[in-house]
Amino acid sequence: MxxxxxxxxxxxxxxxxxxxxxxxxxxxxxxxxxxxxxxxxxxxxxxxxxxxxxxxxxxxxxxxxxxxxxxxxxxxxxxxxxxxxxxxxxxxxxxxxxxxxxxxxxxxxxxxxxxxxxxxxxxxxxxxxKKLGPDALQITPAELHQKLSRRKVLVKPLLLDQGLTAGLGNWIVDEVLFQASIHPERLGNSLSEQETTALHAAIQQVLTTAIQHEANYRHFPKEFLIHAREWDDSATPGSDAHTFCPRHAAVKIAKSYVGGRATYTCPVCQPAPA
DNA sequence: CGTAATGTTCACCT
DNA sequence: GAGGTGAACATTAC
The missing domain is CATH 3.20.190.10 (MutM-like, N-terminal)
Incomplete structure (x- = not known):
């Protein structure tokens, strides 16, 4: 957890x-x-x-x-x-x-x-x-943009790197990238300032929402991607409605591996890089 | 029985 | 040095 x-x-x-x-x-x-x-x-x-x-x-x-x-x-x-x-x-x-x-x-x-x-x-x-970066709730948009723009690495592993910013884990990175409509395999240095700003806002929003719900993911808003994760199957047996994108009722959430970690994305909200 | 798992670290390869 | 890959850690739960 x-x-x-x-x-x-x-x-x-x-x-x-x-x-x-x-x-x-x-x-x-x-x-x-x-x-x-x-x-x-x-x-x-x-x-x-x-x-x-x-x-x-x-x-x-x-x-x-x-x-x-x-x-x-x-x-x-x-x-x-x-x-x-x-x-x-x-x-x-x-x-x-x-x-x-x-x-x-x-x-x-x-x-x-x-x-x-x-x-x-x-x-x-x-x-x-421990070479820890600034806390994910403290990092500024400018700092985030600067750190991402210097690196030619997939954005998901970058956000998981505790030296860049501390506190984001596998589930939250997926959620944040979904909320900001950014594909996890975009490179850090390919993100526009606008995208980094959206990313920063998503980090704030997801973290503060999660804290408000005392990290009880099942209580998160229904527009959160997290409900599409497999563990929710066991919570709602027999239902597969949650495997669809919260914004596109007909689009299935895709599961892949990025940087060796299970990754969930909406193929429509988060277009893969060219 | 096989498989995957929220994190971190290290070895090894290009 | 930079980046990618995979394994290891220890154990449970499905």
Whole structure:
């Protein structure tokens, strides 16, 4: 799940559950998701109070009272949760933090274990170390245009590149390109300023809409392409209406692979480059 | 049983 | 260096 809107939703959850709380315990059920030695993590966290939260792209920050950061990246299947008693720990909880005041445990849940937990000295240091570009909600139209226009690369992989802008994932890139009527195989340097402007507006619109719906894709507006993705089949068995373009009732959404990733497009809305 | 999967990274090739 | 391709990671769910 975790693209920018999910991570923002997790951040808000952590903000409500954990800010102001002191960390009194760390449970590591599977150290595979730790990118720092467990001892170091324990020493850095125990007794510290969570002063606030932050987010950059798909990375979530818990700001400690000494200025350091606990950084959560959720990989492909990560999630966040809370529980009071050990038997109630969500399935696939890999790490949990005991919060003194509420008695709750904050859970890092990750079935596939591609997520990672690390420490950082500051957002800037982390951003530099991981070579992350500006957050997808912060990048300006001019910046986006400049970055795209310098590269002779397919626009879809470009938008997925966290160094160009941070936070866009596979589903959202497809949605954004559909909303902006741009084919994913257009080259970055082939986009007009007008197209980049439309792209920027689509990024803003899709992300803010997704966040409003707490990243629950099934609640997205019906003019969103996302409903054409295969996973919606299981949500609405027997119906195939959703496999058509929201703007062209007779046009089937096409599935292909761009940059090695499953890609959905409307052949009419998004004409392939010559 | 086979297949695909929301992310990231690295090796290897042109 | 730039860009493309494919695999690997670990595991579930369909």
């Amino acid at each position: 975790p693209e920018l809107p999910e991570v923002e939703t997790y951040r808000r959850f952590i903000d409500e559950v954990a800010v102001g709380q002191t960390i009194t315990g760390l449970d590591v059920f599977d150290k595979h998701v730790l990118a720092v030695p467990e001892d170091e993590l324990r020493a850095a966290l125990l007794g510290r109070t969570i002063a606030g939260t932050g987010r950059l792209g798909k990375n979530c920050f818990l700001e400690l009272d000494n200025g350091r950061l606990l950084v959560l990246h959720f990989g492909m299947t990560g999630d966040i949760g809370a529980y009071r008693d050990a038997p109630d720990a969500p399935r696939f909880t890999r790490v949990a933090w005991q919060l003194a005041d509420s008695g709750l445990n904050l859970a890092f849940i990750d079935p596939r274990k591609f997520g990672r937990i690390r420490l950082a000295d500051s957002v800037e240091a982390y951003q530099k170390a």
